[in-house]
Amino acid sequence: MPTLILAIAELFGTALWFTPNAVLPELMALWSLAPSDLGWLTGAVQGGFLLGTLIIGLTGLADRLDASRLFAACCLLGALSNALLPMAGGLDGAVTLRMITGLCLAGIYPVGMKLMVGWTPGRSGLGLAWLVGMLVLGTALPHGLRAFTALDDVTLSWRGGIWSASLLAVLGGIMVWRLGEAPRQADAAPGADSGTKPGPNSGHGLRLGGLSAFGISNFRHAASAYFGHMWELYTLWALLPLMLAARWPSLTTAELAFAAFALIAVGGPCCWIGGAFSARLGSRRVAQFALAGSGLCCALYPLLSGLPAAGLIGFLALWSALAVVDSPQFSALSATACPANIVGSALTLQNAIGFAISMLSLLILIPLWQITGPWLAWLLLPGPLLGLWCLHGYTRY
Structure with a gap:
């Protein structure tokens, strides 16, 4: 039951991350924004998340404070900043609010992972798979909402959509507040999940977070593999609508959005299967299996991009699933390599570096799509290859 509660609370809390993406056209009309302004709106939350994870990871707040209370407080503050978005009055106010939301998400996603590790001793790979699977569904949700609102006979209040996300975040915070901390695992030996032993520095306290x-x-190897995975994942998700539009230019807005939703959302249940x-x-x-599979997809996509509809959709679905199935397993490996008193800070810092890498990948690679087309997939390939090489050094006992 705690696993399910945490997974649902994580979905509710991280709804703050992606919901405004579904109403960007309405925000553009309301504030007379240019398409170039949208980068500020979408980048502000990522920047806030990166800053927040660095602060939490370096100061050790996730391990110094009650993690369930930190999670709940961030849900409440994030819900407030999100609810105020329709009243921002323009781009400057909206960017500020989205930055605050990103800061709060740093206390929701990685801190939720720490809580899940505590509640699933000896099976954190399974618990984190449920949690990350929910995050994947949250990532796909804006595309689903966009597909729904793009239908001619549907009229929804975009403000209501934003406020509904804030309400969900409040509910998620309350759920975790009532659940509280996991029973003390301080005496449990690190590595119970994967058979690993603590490294020679496992006695380090929180002085360096x-x-x-x-x-x-072992943490270095698992974290480095995660960094390679992050070079590929979010850029692939951003490329999926471009890949579909390039293959089928006649797709309507609703059809394109629904296809992108399905291709991303498939990773959620696949994470649970992987767990x-x-x-x-x-x-x-x-x-290792997922990294090898997604790397093979990177290599093959330029050669298979002309497949018939069913074949290409199936290939992209497989690629999208393989690219995310390994995500919770990296966190499980990292967590079990660490002593209990730094798990929260270590996972948060790992997230900070990983999302910085994903932002770099997006900034560098997405603009190249117009030049390279399907061959851009080969520039994603170094991520899975790095991950495989790093995991090879992860010691099994």
Whole structure:
């Protein structure tokens, strides 16, 4: 039951992240924004998240404070900043509010992972798979909303959509507040999930926050593999609508949005399936399989982009699923490599670096689509290859 509560609360809390994406046309009309202004709106929340994860990861707040209370407080503040968005009055106010929302999300997503690790001792790969699967569905949700509101006979209040997301975040915060902290795992040996042993620096306290985790060999390998995975994941998701539009230029807005929603959302249940396999095979093997699979898709896509409709949609769905199945397993491997007193800070800092890499990948690669077309997939390939190489050094005992 705690696993389900945390997974649903994570979905509700992270709804703040993506919901405004579904109403960008309405915001553009309301504030007379140019298309170039949208980068500020979408980038502000990412920048806030990056700043927040760096603060939490470096100061050790996720391990110094009651994680469930921190999660709940961030849900409430994030819900408020999101609810105020329709009253922002223009781009400057909206960017400020989205930055605040991003800061709050830093206390929701990675702190939720710490809570899940605490509530699922010995099976964190499965628990985190449920949590990340919910995040994947949240990522796909704006495309689903956009497909729905693009239908000719549907008229919805865009303000109501934003406020509904804030209400969900409040409910998520209340759920975790009532759940509270997991039973103390301080005496549990790190590595119970994957059979790993703490590194030589596992006795480090919180003086360096999450930085001390990089003194642990297995954490470095798992985190570095995660960084390679992040080079590919979000850029792939951003490319999916472009890939579809390039293959079928006649798609309507609703059709394109629904297809993008389906291709991203498929990763949610696939994460849950991967979590079930991790309980039997271990997180390392599941992550290696997914990295190899997504890397192969990167290599093959330029050669297969002309497939018939059913074949290409199936290929893109497989690629999208493989690219995210390993995400919770990296976090499980990182968590089990660390002593309990720095897990929250280590995971938060890992997220900070990973999302910085994803932002860099988006900024560098997306503009190249107009030049390279399908061959851009080969520039995603170094991510999975780096991940495989790093996981090879993850020690099994």
